[in-house]
Amino acid sequence: MAITFFELLNPIINKEIAFISSQLEISIDEVYQLILDEAERNQVEWYSDRVPNLNYEDPACRLAYLYIVAAANASTFQYVLESDKDLLNYVLGIAKERHDLKICAFGAGPGTELMGMAKFFETQKLGVSVSVDFQLLDKVKEWASSWYGIREQVNESFKNLYGTNRSKWPMIPSGNLLPCDVTDLEQLPYLGSVWNQDIYVLNFLLSEIFNDNPRLRSFLSQVTKFAPTGARFVFIERRGPMWEQRIKNIATESGLTLSPFMESRCNRLVGEEPSKLGSIYNAIQEIRKPRLSWNVVYSVAVKQ
Numbered sequence: 001m002a003i004t005f006f007e008l009l010n011p012i013i014n015k016e017i018a019f020i021s022s023q024l025e026i027s028i029d030e031v032y033q034l035i036l037d038e039a040e041r042n043q044v045e046w047y048s049d050r051v052p053n054l055n056y057e058d059p060a061c062r063l064a065y066l067y068i069v070a071a072a073n074a075s076t077f078q079y080v081l082e083s084d085k086d087l088l089n090y091v092l093g094i095a096k097e098r099h100d101l102k103i104c105a106f107g108a109g110p111g112t113e114l115m116g117m118a119k120f121f122e123t124q125k126l127g128v129s130v131s132v133d134f135q136l137l138d139k140v141k142e143w144a145s146s147w148y149g150i151r152e153q154v155n156e157s158f159k160n161l162y163g164t165n166r167s168k169w170p171m172i173p174s175g176n177l178l179p180c181d182v183t184d185l186e187q188l189p190y191l192g193s194v195w196n197q198d199i200y201v202l203n204f205l206l207s208e209i210f211n212d213n214p215r216l217r218s219f220l221s222q223v224t225k226f227a228p229t230g231a232r233f234v235f236i237e238r239r240g241p242m243w244e245q246r247i248k249n250i251a252t253e254s255g256l257t258l259s260p261f262m263e264s265r266c267n268r269l270v271g272e273e274p275s276k277l278g279s280i281y282n283a284i285q286e287i288r289k290p291r292l293s294w295n296v297v298y299s300v301a302v303k304q
């Protein structure tokens with residue numbers, strides 16, 4: 001038995017659906033319809049070829065993201081951790097030496113990177129428990145409910161799999177979601193907790209900011225300036241020269257050394273069964289299925 005993304009998401013989604021149903025005084029089927037409407041809207045906005053106008057403040061929109069995208073994006077992050085040899089050695093070196101790891105994700109949404117990291121450490125079977133502290137920065141503060149839900153569910157899953165003694169778990173998660181627009185330099189003074197991280201992640205953030213935003217570059221330049229030497233910056237994005245150029249511009253302005261861009265495609269998430277999402281899957285899968293594939297470009301930069 002091991003952690004799977006869809007099983008992890010099942011109780012989080014169910015709890016949020018029950019909450020919306022009672023708060024709005026509507027049936028569960030009506031909540032499913034709201035989720036389907038938002039899923040449709042997200043799809044149109046993501047492929048609109050302009051800054052997407054997304055409703056993440058709306059719980060149905062966030063649920064659509066959890067149902068459709070979260071597992072695929074968590075899987076992409078896990079894949080990059082496992083496949084980029086420099087990143088893998090760096091993470092395993094820190095984990096074995098210090099038994100802790102600090103990670104900051106920009107535009108982290110529900111905390112998909114935490115899911116990816118949990119499955120990564122479980123797969124590595126290091127024989128030690130690694131404390132992983134996450135600082136998630138996102139301009140949508142409402143993601144907090146899913147982030148704490150995911151963190152709680154990772155804890156719950158490890159408790160069920162490895163017992164109550166946390167020293168037997170592959171990973172112990174902690175951390176915070178910090179509401180922050182990463183194009184707003186005025187927020188930098190409040191972010192003392194993000195200066196000293198081992199890893200910084202931008203997983204599908206650039207395509208939502210969309211424009212080659214100079215304020216994002218300035219923000220990341222400041223983060224890079226205060227980051228420890230050797231810190232890794234992980235960029236994962238949609239494939240395409242436009243996104244590669246955005247990443248290059250950030251790296252150039254921040255003085256980061258990028259690894260060559262790697263393209264990667266997955267046609268079917270390994271070891272994942274979407275029916276484990278439970279009731280929501282049974283109710284809406286004929287209309288909309290969770291994403292089981294990805295097609296990305298990634299690069300890992302090093303702070304010199």
Ligand SMILES: C[S@@+](CC[C@H](N)C(=O)[O-])C[C@H]1O[C@@H](n2cnc3c(N)ncnc32)[C@H](O)[C@@H]1O
Nearest residue numbers: 073107108109112138139140181182203204208
């Ligand atoms: C496509 S989601 C990616 C979430 C997560 N990293 C993943 O891969 O599943 C993009 C996230 O970026 C956030 N975001 C968009 N613009 C932002 C900004 N200017 N500052 C901070 N977060 C932002 C959105 O709220 C959303 O949670």
